[in-house]
Amino acid sequence: MAELLRLEGVNLENxxxxxxxxxxxxxxxxxxxxxxxxxxxxxxSALLRLCxxxxxxxxxxxxxxxxxxxxxxxAHPFLKKGGIGWxxxxxxxxANLSLCANVALPLRFLRGHSRFRAEExxxxxxxxxxxxxxxxxxxxxxDPKERWMGALVxxxxxxxxxxxxxxxxxxxxxxxxxxxxxxxxxxAENPNTAFLIIGDADGGEVAAIEFCIENGRxxxxxxx
Amino acid sequence: MLTKAHFGLERLTSPLGGGLWNWLARLGxxxxxxxxxxxxxxSLRANQLGLMYDQTKLQxxxxxxxxxxxxxxxxxxxxxxxxxxxxxxMSAFGAETYLSQLLAQLVIRELGPLLVSVIVIGRSGTAIAxxxxxxxxxxxxxxxxxxxxxxxxxLLLPRILGGVISVxxxxxxxxxxxxxxxxxxxxxxxxxxxxFFFHALGNAIQWHEIIITFAxxxxxxxxxxxxxxxxxxxxxxxxxxxxxxxxAAAVSxxxxxxxxxxxxxxxxxG
Numbered sequence: 208m209a210e211l212l213r214l215e216g217v218n219l220e221n222x223x224x225x226x227x228x229x230x231x232x233x234x235x236x237x238x239x240x241x242x243x244x245x246x247x248x249x250x251x252s253a254l255l256r257l258c259x260x261x262x263x264x265x266x267x268x269x270x271x272x273x274x275x276x277x278x279x280x281x282a283h284p285f286l287k288k289g290g291i292g293w294x295x296x297x298x299x300x301x302a303n304l305s306l307c308a309n310v311a312l313p314l315r316f317l318r319g320h321s322r323f324r325a326e327e328x329x330x331x332x333x334x335x336x337x338x339x340x341x342x343x344x345x346x347x348x349x350d351p352k353e354r355w356m357g358a359l360v361x362x363x364x365x366x367x368x369x370x371x372x373x374x375x376x377x378x379x380x381x382x383x384x385x386x387x388x389x390x391x392x393x394x395a396e397n398p399n400t401a402f403l404i405i406g407d408a409d410g411g412e413v414a415a416i417e418f419c420i421e422n423g424r425x426x427x428x429x430x431x
Numbered sequence: 432m433l434t435k436a437h438f439g440l441e442r443l444t445s446p447l448g449g450g451l452w453n454w455l456a457r458l459g460x461x462x463x464x465x466x467x468x469x470x471x472x473x474s475l476r477a478n479q480l481g482l483m484y485d486q487t488k489l490q491x492x493x494x495x496x497x498x499x500x501x502x503x504x505x506x507x508x509x510x511x512x513x514x515x516x517x518x519x520x521m522s523a524f525g526a527e528t529y530l531s532q533l534l535a536q537l538v539i540r541e542l543g544p545l546l547v548s549v550i551v552i553g554r555s556g557t558a559i560a561x562x563x564x565x566x567x568x569x570x571x572x573x574x575x576x577x578x579x580x581x582x583x584x585x586l587l588l589p590r591i592l593g594g595v596i597s598v599x600x601x602x603x604x605x606x607x608x609x610x611x612x613x614x615x616x617x618x619x620x621x622x623x624x625x626x627f628f629f630h631a632l633g634n635a636i637q638w639h640e641i642i643i644t645f646a647x648x649x650x651x652x653x654x655x656x657x658x659x660x661x662x663x664x665x666x667x668x669x670x671x672x673x674x675x676x677x678x679a680a681a682v683s684x685x686x687x688x689x690x691x692x693x694x695x696x697x698x699x700x701g
Contacts, residue, residue, distance in 0.1 A: 222668065256573075259573075259576075259577035260576065260577070261573045261576060261577060281471075281576070281581045281582075281583065286576075286577075286579040287579055288579065289578060289579040289580075290579065291577050291578065291579065292578075293574055293577035293578050295570060295573075295574065297569070297570060299570055299571065299573065299574025299577070300571075300574070301566070301571050301574070301575075302565075302566060302569065302571060303562075312482075312578075312580060313578050313579070313580060315479075315481070315482045316479055316482055316579075316580045316581075316584075316585060317578075317579055317580065319476070319478030319479070321481065322481060322482075322485065358574075361578075365578070371577070
């Protein structure tokens with residue numbers, strides 16, 4: 208399968224100048240399902256930021272769908288079509304919008320739905336995930352797990368091609384785990400949808416290929 | 432990456448020069464942001480206009496509608512106070528007949544646009560700077576970028592358009608209220624007949640005045656949100672930068688509005 212995501216000779220340092228990745232080469236094909244296990248501070252979130260074009264490597268390049276990705280590149284064709292489902296640990300929801308409006312935002316901006324249709328779709332997705340009761344709440348009123356799940360719903364509703372999923376901020380209970388697994392399994396029914404999941408957010412049901420981050424490199428196999 | 436050395440500006444890193452370099456950098460970032468906004472305005476798709484309209488409407492509500500009581504009170508008092516002061520001076524020379532003409536020119540040409548700008552900077556400009564700084568630090572801007580929602584189109588353009596519409600509307604309402612305040616005072620306290628007041632007012636307000644006011648409204652309305660957005664988005668990593676960004680936004684906007692206002696007045700009336 209064609210490569211959807213490719214990191215080529217990437218060197219990345221964090222804000223304090225500590226090296227996070229050294230000469231990193233890694234790729235994910237379209238439809239690839241990768242899970243990355245990493246110790247705290249090993250660079251799992253930095254990897255997601257690199258892949259989303261939010262961090263600029265000191266050296267090397269990131270290619271998304273064959274096109275080089277520069278940080279905050281609004282003109283990148285893959286980003287412009289809303290190809291990435293961004294699920295950071297804090298959810299990344301817009302603080303001044305309700306949960307429903309947050310899920311509806313990419314549907315309106317990227318998919319061109321009317322406000323009514325976008326919010327109707329958003330509500331359907333929220334109901335399927337057990338979050339319909341919180342639909343009109345703003346992010347500050349949600350607990351951190353609900354914010355993270357809201358970001359998952361937002362990505363699912365947008366029908367993205369590449370899911371970048373960080374770990375939830377706290378352990379999910381059995382019902383939440385069930386909702387999350389069902390959502391991700393449903394998204395994984397599309398064979399072209401790729402996943403890069405940190406930790407075991409999917410309950411081990413979607414991402415089959417395991418990697419771990421060791422000494423600034425991504426190597427096959429699970430760990431810790 | 433461009434550095435001071437590229438421009439041969441190493442000398443500007445002295446204490447005084449460092450400030451100049453920062454000032455030039457801020458000016459550069461505001462100019463660059465305005466170019467980006469202008470470009471992105473024309474790359475909006477038709478099906479994104481509904482969302483833009485909603486966001487702009489929200490901004491107009493916060494900037495114009497919510498500021499209306501304050502603007503009306505300020506304008507009514509200003510109109511009355513100005514009339515009292517002008518009457519005291521002019522009656523000494525027997526020139527009361529020019530009272531309403533002078534009031535109209537003072538308010539419409541200078542005081543209206545300037546005071547509305549001060550109100551908008553104090554109420555909305557600082558709020559825009561704080562909001563931008565806060566959402567940048569919390570990762571909301573990053574989330575928009577990653578999702579493919581262009582933050583310039585979604586966050587910046589509605590605030591700038593909302594600023595232009597709001598300042599424009601507020602200036603018209605402010606000028607009308609200030610003239611009304613002047614009229615009420617003249618009618619109740621001074622020996623001026625309403626018919627004479629309005630006749631002189633009608634003669635004083637020419638198309639020339641209206642066009643200049645509209646020009647000022649458009650420039651100030653675009654400049655204030657642009658400067659405040661730029662200040663808010665300059666924060667890097669710490670929440671302690673937010674009050675600094677808000678102060679910088681308020682000071683820079685005030686300086687810009689006074690400078691541009693003075694420049695336009697000298698250009699047109701000087």
